[in-house]
Amino acid sequence: MKKLFLLLMGVVFFAFQALAQRTVTGKVTDEKGLPIANASVIVKGTTNGVVTKADGTFSITFPSGKTLVISSVDMTTVEKSIGNASSLNISMKQEDKSLQEVIVVGYGSGKKQTEMVGSVDIVNAKKIQDRPSANVLDALQGQVSGLQIFSSSGEPSATPSLRLNGVGSLTAGTTPLFVIDGIPLSSGTLVSMNPEDFESVTVLKDASATSIYGSRAANGVIYLTTKKGKANAPQINVEGQYSVSNLTKNTNDFFNRFMNTQQLTGFWKEVGYQTQAQIDATLATAKYKGVDTKWQDIYYKNDIPAYQVNVNMSGGGGKTTYYVSGGYFKQEGLTFRSNFKRYTLRSNITSVVNNWLSMALNLSGGYDVRQTNPYGSNSTNRGLGLLAQPFWSANDSTGKELEFITGWGRYHPNYLARKVLSTSENLQFNPTGYVQITPIKDLILKTQVGMEAYDFNTTAVQLPSYLGSLNNGNASESITREVLKTITNTIEYKFSVKSNHGVTLLAGQEYIKDKLKSFSGSSAGQTDDRLVTVSSGPNNRNSSSSISEYAFHSYFGRINYDYKKKYFLDLSLRQDESSRFGRDNRTANFWSVGARWNAKQEKFLENINWLTDLVVRASIGTSGNSSIGNYDALGLVGTNQYDGQPGFAFNTAGNPDLSWEQQKLTNIGVNFTLFKRANFEVEYYNKLTSNMLLNVPFPYTSGFSDVQSNVGTLKNSGFNVTINGDIIRKKDGYITPYVNFNYNKQKVTELFQGRNYWIIPNTGVCWVVGQPVSYFYPVFDKVDPVTGNPVWFQPNSDPNLIVNNQQDPTKVTSTFSTGALQQNTNIKRYAPFAGGFGLNAGWKGFSLQTDFSFVSGKYMINNDRYFFENPNQFPGFNQSTTILNYWKKAGDVAQFPKYGTQFTQFDSRLIENASFVRMKNITVGYNVPKKILAKTKFINGVRAYITGRNLLTFTKYSGPDPEVDTNVSLGANPNTKQIAFGLDFQL
16 A cells, blocks of 8 residues: 555656646847847756757747746847746847957966956957958058058068057067967968968057067067857858959059150150151161050059958867868969969867866968069069050060060060969968866966978079070079977966955966078079979089077966956066077066056946946056077178188177167056947057167178177157947947057167267168157259259258258259268158058948058158159150159259259159058948748858958059058059959858
């Protein structure tokens, strides 16, 4: 009877349990009403859960009285109490990433942005994607206040130049340190990587953020994070893009200023260079009368295509996530023998093995083939090719391309590209990995290892069939292998005191070793195009090899403290030892102190509704610069010949006292948000560089012209301002404009040997104490309207003193001499203003993104004009139409002097304002509604877009490209404009 009773009670119990179980169905959508697939629906306090389907629906059975927790990637978690409902419609909001995202700015586990003491700017993947450019840096231009990026070449494989908050050194490197997933790498490596693999790019600006990197952080740090998979969110993305490149409008404007046949021959006749009879005889030698060749159409191509395809898969299950990608990119340059083709692979795997061990392995590999056009500068095979007279033709009577252009006396650029070859192949490998142990709660031990390795092979061949050296070919081959290894060990401990005081302690050790090996060989005398290897050449056989190494060994530590997440304090210390410096000066210490105040959390600001957020930051610290040669501190010997016998001689003087270039950086910043819509960031910085690594002039009797030493100081100070916000923020649409700019004031505060200035030979540039880096050139006054002679200002007794335009009129001369007339022009070498602006907008699936970059106060010596505005120096060649404005008779106010006098000298007229505003990007996209795609069962998203790059440029610069980052521009390969069409599929 007892057993029967227990059995009946068990049946009743299970019946009640069954009756207590409930099944609820529902649908999860975003704010726009679109379904969210793979959202997690879990019964709170249990492991019972399901995942939503592609249409956002779910069904779950659970005991009555429970609460559901709904979560999804990038969405705010929702908790829903069920009550008596049997079906639910759940709407999820986009998570505010700016408040929640964990940012890694150095070593350790990272911080939320609301707890960041240092000055950092983040550019996310959306800003990087869809660009028709091989290099991720191109997408950063104009995006970050204080970060100047210049694309100085139209070569597809070119690496832009970068500066952060001014030029921090006069001769040592000025490029920021690049770190990818915690491992340093060179900026040139980025062209071998796929921009689509980057999740974000973080720019570290102030000492609190950068001093932990010590000797390599004087120019700032750019931290790149690659994409990772997300658990329970499998995704496949396939993207294809096709683009077309052409010359920009301002480049075409420059080319179109050259004279046609009528203008050129008319000028010759007018100045008496040739009579009409001589002109007729000259034109008669041209094979095809009436030809008016535009030589830019010969040296530059039009409508050149580019292609890229990217495929990636990401996701994860349990405690392991993955991201795997492959990419293909191919782009031709507009010049002949200019192209770039790249293949990339990446695999990022992260695994939490158990509650105390986790690890990750990122493997990145790439192979690319590149060619660059070599005919710039003084070459008439492109850079100065527009000197060609327009009455010659590059084609024969049938329109066939000529191999040798009669009259012009040059080979066709396409013929040169076929016969004089040079191809480089780069095999890149960048693995990183870490093992992390948490032996007790909040104590993290981490070892991270990474490597940057490449083999760069260049093969150059002049075929024996080349008409310029028939049956006498030559070949050379070189290979460079570099391996940079980094090992980092850290220990981090986080704890709280009475819940209000948060402390994080970090200590670490790092070792970096780099080794570069190169080998080259060459020969000549090849006679058959089929046999053009180095070993095939019987003559002039040569070979060489070299090895270069350097190492860093460092210890570092950091303390982070916060009180109630309202007040924050950071302290860091690093000791670096470098093999590049003298034995007794290899070690240097760097430090930083930073503070943050989340002022909006104060009670006296809590009720000010229009002020959404207010943060005040300040930091001070030091860092170093070691961007010099590996053996500059050493006196080196080399071989030579004396009296026909081999011998040894000193090659470099060396300097055993050579040490670190040091920098002290102070920052004060304020961030605030108004009405939950408008965000403002204002920052002041003061950067003082001391013990600069300069080549100091030395008496020639020593056998050396200069010796590298630690001398001089340089100051950069200025403001960074960033403004962005939501003008419209609704369910169906949004408009979010932004603007940022930097003002930088540069001043040389000390030089060497008591000098007030130092003119760098053959550059037109001078370092002047109390002034920014300036141009020193003869200063042109005018063309004398009476005599037609050019007139220059004579310098003061001290050429550093700037000439006043109203000085004594007798202190001018018509006799030109570079050495006697060079003086301070008061024109800055580096632009003081730079920034960017644009907007992001969207409406019902349509999106618009525009990005402009601008620079104001940029000046450059336009060396092209010396050749293209100088008919006396280059008689018979074509010239710019500007020379038609020359002096002809007394009373003329003209741009150029009388004919017979040199029209253009190397003087201040060539220093041009190269300020510009350039539309770096405009993208219009459309996302196909998910309701339509849901019918396919496997396509979760489709996006079509059109992107334009460099479509608009506004500048007064008369040369081919104002963006070239140099003091002297000659024969530049100009930037291109592109229009791209793309499709993205999400599966």
